[in-house]
Amino acid sequence: MKILIAGMGSIGSMLAAYLSRNNEVYCLGRGQHIEKIRDRGYLILRKLFQNTEERVYLSNLYASISELSGKEFDCIFICVKAYDLKSMLREIADKSIKSPCFLFIQNGLGISEVAREFLKDANIVRAITNNGANIPDPGVVNHAGLGETYVGGLYGDEKDYYSKLIAKELNKVGLPAKHVENIKQYIFLKLGINAVINPLTAILGVKNKGIVELQWLRPIIKKICIEIMEVAKKEGVDLSNLEEIVLEVARKTRENKSSMLQDIIKGKRTEIDYINGAIVRLGRELNVKTPFNELIYYLVKAREESFTKIISK
Ligand SMILES: NC(=O)c1ccc[n+]([C@@H]2O[C@H](COP(=O)([O-])OP(=O)(O)OC[C@H]3O[C@@H](n4cnc5c(N)ncnc54)[C@H](OP(=O)(O)O)[C@@H]3O)[C@@H](O)[C@H]2O)c1
Known part of the structure; x- marks a missing residue:
C-alpha cells in the first residue's frame, strides 16, 4: 500500500x-x-x-x-x-x-x-x-x-x-x-481506562501503580467509572465491569508513567478535552450527570493553565 x-x-x-x-x-x-x-x-x-x-x-x-x-x-x-x-x-x-x-x-x-x-x-x-x-x-x-x-x-x-x-x-x-x-465498544473501553488512569496519575504525579495502591482514590475511581458507564449505556455500549478493568490495567502497567503524566511533566498540553472533557459534553447531551469527570477535567485544565502563569512565588 x-x-x-x-x-x-x-x-x-x-x-x-x-x-x-x-x-x-x-x-x-x-x-x-x-x-x-x-x-x-x-x-x-x-x-x-x-x-x-x-x-x-x-x-x-x-x-x-x-x-x-x-x-x-x-x-x-x-x-x-x-x-x-x-x-x-x-x-x-x-x-x-x-x-x-x-x-x-x-x-x-x-x-x-x-x-x-x-x-x-x-x-x-x-x-x-x-x-x-x-x-x-x-x-x-x-x-x-x-x-x-x-x-x-x-x-x-x-x-x-x-x-x-x-x-x-x-x-x-x-x-x-x-x-x-463494533469499534465503538473498543473506543469507549479505552476511553474509560484513560479517563481514570491518565488524569489521576497526572494530577497526583504518580506512576500507574498509584491507581491501585492509593486507597483514598478508590471512591473517586468508582464515581468516574459509574458516570462513564451511564454515558456509554445511553450510547448503546456496555461497560459494566469498567472499574475492575481499570484496576487490572493499572496493575499490569504499574511501573508506567501515563501519557498525560508525561505531558504534564514536559509542560505540554494534554488530550483531556477528548477524554473526561468529552464525557462531560456527551453527558450533557444525553442528560447524564458527570460531576466527578467535570471536576477532574477542570483540575487538569488548571494544571495546563499553570504552565503559563507564575503562581508559586
Ligand atoms: N504514543 C502512544 O503510545 C499512543 C498509544 C495509543 C494511542 N496514541 C494516540 O495517538 C495519538 C498521537 O500520539 P503520540 O504519542 O504519537 O503524540 P506525539 O508524539 O505528540 O505525536 C504527534 C506528532 O504530530 C506532529 N504534528 C502535529 N501537527 C502536525 C502538522 N500539522 N504537521 C506535521 N506534524 C504535526 C507533532 O509535532 P509537535 O510535537 O511539533 O507538535 C508530533 O510530532 C494521540 O491521540 C494518542 O492518544 C498514542
Whole structure:
C-alpha cells in the first residue's frame, strides 16, 4: 500500500518503522525528529519489550506539507494528537492531498465528528491501539509495549474493506491487529481506562501503580467509572465491569508513567478535552450527570493553565 503517515510523533514513527517493511511509506513530520531522520537517512527503532535496536531506512520524508501537494495515497494514517486533528485535516485539504481512506489512531471521543466534518467522501477507519511508543531522542522511537490494535470502519461504503486491509497489513509487518465490527465498544473501553488512569496519575504525579495502591482514590475511581458507564449505556455500549478493568490495567502497567503524566511533566498540553472533557459534553447531551469527570477535567485544565502563569512565588 502507498501510505502517508501524517504526524511523525511517537505512534506515527513506530507505525512508519514497521509498515515500511512491506509498503511504500511517506512520512510527514516537523521539528528536530524528522530533521534528524532526514539527515541520517534512518530512524532508530528500539523494541524495549525484546531489547533490540534496528535502523529503519526511510526515504520519503517531508518536513513541510507543501512538498506533498497533489499527491495521492491508498491510505493516510492520521497520527497527530486529537487537538491537532483539525489543523492537519485542513492542511491536507488545502494541499489537495487525496486518499480514499483515512485512519485515525487517537484515543478519546469526538474524533469521528472532526473526521466527518473535513472528509465528506472518504472512508473513515478508526484504530484503537494497545501499543505504547515514545521518542526518547530525535531520530529514535521506542516501541515500549507490544499490544493488539483493533481496527474498525466508521463511515464510507468501503470502510470495512479498508479496515480489514489495514488490519492485515499491520499483522504482516509484526503488529498484532484485528478488524472489529463494533469499534465503538473498543473506543469507549479505552476511553474509560484513560479517563481514570491518565488524569489521576497526572494530577497526583504518580506512576500507574498509584491507581491501585492509593486507597483514598478508590471512591473517586468508582464515581468516574459509574458516570462513564451511564454515558456509554445511553450510547448503546456496555461497560459494566469498567472499574475492575481499570484496576487490572493499572496493575499490569504499574511501573508506567501515563501519557498525560508525561505531558504534564514536559509542560505540554494534554488530550483531556477528548477524554473526561468529552464525557462531560456527551453527558450533557444525553442528560447524564458527570460531576466527578467535570471536576477532574477542570483540575487538569488548571494544571495546563499553570504552565503559563507564575503562581508559586
Ligand atoms: N504514543 C502512544 O503510545 C499512543 C498509544 C495509543 C494511542 N496514541 C494516540 O495517538 C495519538 C498521537 O500520539 P503520540 O504519542 O504519537 O503524540 P506525539 O508524539 O505528540 O505525536 C504527534 C506528532 O504530530 C506532529 N504534528 C502535529 N501537527 C502536525 C502538522 N500539522 N504537521 C506535521 N506534524 C504535526 C507533532 O509535532 P509537535 O510535537 O511539533 O507538535 C508530533 O510530532 C494521540 O491521540 C494518542 O492518544 C498514542
